[in-house]
Amino acid sequence: MDADIKWLDDPETFRVNQLPAHSDHHYYGNYAEWGQGQSRFAQLLNGQWQFKFAQNPHERQKNFYQVDLDCADFAQIEVPSEIELSDYAQNNYINTLIPWEGKIYRRPAYAVDGKNKEEGSFSTGEDNTVGMYRKEFDLAPELRGKEVRVHFEGVERSMYLWLNGHFVGYAEDSFTPSEFDLTPYIQDEGNVMAVEVFKHSTASWIEDQDMFRFSGIFRSVELLAQPVTHLEDMTIRPTVDDGYQNGRLNLDLQLAGEQEGTVHVLVKDEDGNVVVDQTKSVAEQVAIDDVALKNVHLWDNHHPYLYQLFVEIRNEAGQLVELVPYRFGFRRIEINANHVVLLNGQRLIINGVNRHEWDDQRGRSVTMADMEKDIQTFKENNINAVRTCHYPDQLPWYQLCDEHGIYMMAENSLESHATWQKMGKVDPSYNVPGSVPQWKKVVVDRARTNYETFKNHPAILFWSLGNESFAGDNIAAMGRFYKEHDDSRLVHYEGVCHTHDYSKQIPSLKKESYLPAGGTKDYRDQISDVESWMYLPPKQVEEYLQNNPDKPFMECEYMHDMGNSDGGMGSYIKLLDKYPQYFGGFIWDFIDQALQVKDPVSGKMVMRYGGDFDDRHSDYEFSGDGLMFADRTPKPAMQEVRYYYGLHK
Numbered sequence: 317m318d319a320d321i322k323w324l325d326d327p328e329t330f331r332v333n334q335l336p337a338h339s340d341h342h343y344y345g346n347y348a349e350w351g352q353g354q355s356r357f358a359q360l361l362n363g364q365w366q367f368k369f370a371q372n373p374h375e376r377q378k379n380f381y382q383v384d385l386d387c388a389d390f391a392q393i394e395v396p397s398e399i400e401l402s403d404y405a406q407n408n409y410i411n412t413l414i415p416w417e418g419k420i421y422r423r424p425a426y427a428v429d430g431k432n433k434e435e436g437s438f439s440t441g442e443d444n445t446v447g448m449y450r451k452e453f454d455l456a457p458e459l460r461g462k463e464v465r466v467h468f469e470g471v472e473r474s475m476y477l478w479l480n481g482h483f484v485g486y487a488e489d490s491f492t493p494s495e496f497d498l499t500p501y502i503q504d505e506g507n508v509m510a511v512e513v514f515k516h517s518t519a520s521w522i523e524d525q526d527m528f529r530f531s532g533i534f535r536s537v538e539l540l541a542q543p544v545t546h547l548e549d550m551t552i553r554p555t556v557d558d559g560y561q562n563g564r565l566n567l568d569l570q571l572a573g574e575q576e577g578t579v580h581v582l583v584k585d586e587d588g589n590v591v592v593d594q595t596k597s598v599a600e601q602v603a604i605d606d607v608a609l610k611n612v613h614l615w616d617n618h619h620p621y622l623y624q625l626f627v628e629i630r631n632e633a634g635q636l637v638e639l640v641p642y643r644f645g646f647r648r649i650e651i652n653a654n655h656v657v658l659l660n661g662q663r664l665i666i667n668g669v670n671r672h673e674w675d676d677q678r679g680r681s682v683t684m685a686d687m688e689k690d691i692q693t694f695k696e697n698n699i700n701a702v703r704t705c706h707y708p709d710q711l712p713w714y715q716l717c718d719e720h721g722i723y724m725m726a727e728n729s730l731e732s733h734a735t736w737q738k739m740g741k742v743d744p745s746y747n748v749p750g751s752v753p754q755w756k757k758v759v760v761d762r763a764r765t766n767y768e769t770f771k772n773h774p775a776i777l778f779w780s781l782g783n784e785s786f787a788g789d790n791i792a793a794m795g796r797f798y799k800e801h802d803d804s805r806l807v808h809y810e811g812v813c814h815t816h817d818y819s820k821q822i823p824s825l826k827k828e829s830y831l832p833a834g835g836t837k838d839y840r841d842q843i844s845d846v847e848s849w850m851y852l853p854p855k856q857v858e859e860y861l862q863n864n865p866d867k868p869f870m871e872c873e874y875m876h877d878m879g880n881s882d883g884g885m886g887s888y889i890k891l892l893d894k895y896p897q898y899f900g901g902f903i904w905d906f907i908d909q910a911l912q913v914k915d916p917v918s919g920k921m922v923m924r925y926g927g928d929f930d931d932r933h934s935d936y937e938f939s940g941d942g943l944m945f946a947d948r949t950p951k952p953a954m955q956e957v958r959y960y961y962g963l964h965k
Contacts, residue, residue: 319476319483321373324438324517327425327748330758333485335465335495337768338549338570340711344639345543356458359539361466361509366450367393369404373439373514376446381478381510387450396470398679399447399513399532401911409909409926411526411935414734416443416516418933424521424735426754427746438516447513447532454505455539462541464502466509468494469711470535474517478510488519488758491707491729492765498539521748522759525706525731525783527672527680528909528926528939534681535710543638545573545598545629550640552625552772553804556614556648560661563612563646565592567604569627575599577637580628585613586621598629614660615645615774617700618965620721622774643718645774649806651845656896657806657868659723659777665892666723666900667961668701669694669943670873673709676912676923676946687713689948690906691720697943697954698961703872703902706731706783708766717775724775725808725872725902728762728794730782737784742814742832750788763794767801778846780872781809787839795843810848810872816840822852822859848872850904854887861895871901878941882953889960900964903957909939910946923947 323329345356368390370376379385393402400407408415416422420443425434438444455464468475472490476483479501487494515531553566567581579602583592591609596602613621627640649659657664671690673682687710694702702722704713707729717724736744749755763781770776779798781791791809798807814830815838847860847867851874860869875882882903891898910923923946927936940946943954 317483319486321439322435323486324444324474324514325425325433325435327518327755327758329486330488330519330761331486333496334487335497337492337765339551339772340714340769341547341550341640341642341772343543343547344641346636346639350639350641357541357543359456359459361451361453361537361539362395364392365395366390368448369399370446370448372442372444373446376512377448380448380450380512381481381508383481383508390450393449395449395451395533395537396535396681397532398530398534398681399445400528400530401677401679404447405445405515405531406931407528407911407929408931409528409934409939411938412733412737413933414520414524415529417734419443423746424748424752424755425518426752427735427748427750430752438514438518438520441516444514444516445531446515449511449513449533451509453507453509455502455507459539459541460504462543463497463499464539464541465495465497465499467538467540468533468535469537471511471513471533472515472531473519473523474514476512480508488517489729489762489765490519490523491709492762492769493711495540518758521735522730522732522755522785523707524733524735526733526938530679534679542573543629544631545571545575545577545637547627547629547638547640548572549768550627550642550772552642552644554644554646554774555804556612556646556660560614560648561611563609565604565607565609569602571598571600571602571629574631577629577631580630582626582628584624584626586623591623612646615647615721616660617721617723620719621645622718642772643715644772645718647774649777649804651806651868654896655865655868657846657899663896664723664777664899665964666701666870666902667699667964668703668723668725668900668902669699669906670703670705670902670904671906672705672909674907674909674946676910679911682710684712686948687716691716691722693944693948693950694722695720697950697958698965699957700961700965701725701900701902702906703727703780705905708769714770714773714775718773722775723777724773725778725780726766726770726776727780728759728766728782730759730762730785732785736786742830744786744832744836747786747788749790750786751790752788756790756793759790760793760797763797767798771802776805778806778808781807781843783810785811787812787815787843792839792842806845807843808846808848808872809844810850812839812843813847813849818860821863821865822856824859825856846870850874851876854884854891857888857891857898858895861891861898865897868897868899870899873904874901875903876941877903877905877943877951877953878938880952882956885956885960889963892964903943905942907944907948908942908946912947
């Protein structure tokens with residue numbers, strides 16, 4: 317198969333030769349490797365790559381992936397990083413609009429009349445910058461002679477991959493891992509990997525988040541070798557009984573490779589006591605069924621208790637060929653008959669924030685130090701929950717939230733704000749994904765990838781279908797996917813509020829402020845387990861809560877921390893004491909999106925926000941609405957948050 321640039325224009329082509337998503341477990345050769353955090357099966361490709369930039373697809377070098385190419389005119393770029401922050405392209409921050417609005421006329425494929433494919437929309441787009449990456453490497457000795465795949469943790473926005481001159485595959489979905497099998501083309505020495513990254517494709521319509529619009533390989537790249545028998549996927553299902561005292565553990569393992577030997581499953585509590593010890597024969601599917609555990613320790617914000625799982629795969633001679641460690645927890649989230657959200661039988665209160673991944677020098681290419689600092693700030697300020705606005709985060713963040721008891725709303729990479737809201741009016745005239753058939757598979761695939769990757773994390777209490785994308789049959793299909801695959805969590809989506817008439821529930825709310833003219837199909841009963849709004853004033857929240865609420869209520873975004881704000885926070889917090897159906901919300905947002913640059917006049921390092929980079933159009937200081945400045949210095953508003961969130965720890 318050859319690469320086809322026209323895939324950029326086709327919403328139905330979003331993965332080519334990409335391996336299926338699977339659990340985010342690590343694997344090692346033995347316990348010593350696990351203790352050191354170094355696996356013989358892994359080889360990082362981070363660091364300096366050869367790089368060439370093109371302003372649009374016409375100007376790109378089409379043969380850049382050839383092995384014997386003269387690369388004298390290639391520069392160097394760090395991987396991971398953002399192309400724009402290496403001074404190759406224009407920095408641009410924008411909120412509700414799409415970046416080309418008012419410059420290039422585009423409409424989403426099939427969205428207007430069901431027929432127009434919008435061919436050439438991105439494959440010939442003058443604004444579609446291209447990054448061409450090359451990496452020469454020798455395979456580490458420990459990986460030689462094995463099946464080898466490459467793991468890209470994050471690439472914005474669409475990528476084509478070649479190895480040693482052979483086309484390997486194509487991927488979209490910037491914020492979830494993409495893996496490809498390199499085995500047919502990998503060599504022990506002298507490999508040439510080439511990656512072509514396009515800033516825009518049909519994915520741009522559904523990655524229209526409120527953020528700087530970057531591109532490039534912005535998360536880690538790693539080679540992964542497969543042991544002779546390999547744990548490909550793992551689903552951990554810990555459940556808690558109605559008395560919230562005892563538990564049951566189910567474990568589904570999917571293995572690949574040689575079907576010989578044994579699988580030893582060991583679970584220990586935090587004191588090192590063995591609570592599960594079972595051995596099974598290697599098979600393609602191995603299950604540990606319904607193991608009863610007495611007096612389990614429950615996971616929550618105050619006591620984030622984690623059990624340690626080990627999966628040992630041994631060959632017929634009893635030698636360890638693969639070790640898979642994983643920490644998991646027992647917890648139960650549900651909605652009772654009175655429409656109150658409960659965690660482990662107790663009322664759940666969310667003291668949350670929305671958190672973009674951000675570093676004031678590296679953009680969304682955040683570091684482990686950034687993540688650890690954010691957890692520390694959460695704990696210091698009584699923040700107990702995070703919404704991964706509006707995309708999946710780096711893999712270590714989920715583990716940190718498990719370990720520190722941070723409740724998570726794990727959001728899909730989906731926002732299509734510009735397709736349904738125009739100049740503040742609700743107008744879904746060309747909304748995607750909506751109910752457009754050609755956009756169904758891509759968004760359900762994003763739900764699948766989010767679920768499969770992060771399904772084993774106890775911190776995740778809610779799956780979120782995305783953000784500000786209106787509603788429709790396709791988002792309802794995403795919700796059904798989660799319900800069919802996972803009954804241990806609730807499903808959230810705010811945009812469904814734009815399809816329902818709230819005249820009886822919130823009488824003072826004007827219909828034209830949330831409903832499109834002429835109305836629309838009502839999806840409220842299909843999509844979200846909870847009633848979710850953004851920035852609904854406390855008086856109207858109280859109206860809903862006083863009118864026989866049939867769903868628990870939360871604000872997935874509220875307070876909007878821009879300037880000297882958060883002063884009205886107490887009005888929301890009082891509702892927690894009056895109405896058990898109200899369970900809090902997530903402040904917008906945690907950290908400013910701003911960049912440190914050297915001021916040409918003073919010579920000093922200064923913060924620059926949207927609109928400070930000659931980026932037109934932009935939303936200017938709207939990127940600066942965090943509880944912290946971009947250098948992670950708390951703003952005065954954090955004191956308000958610490959006080960009010962401390963009232964309901």
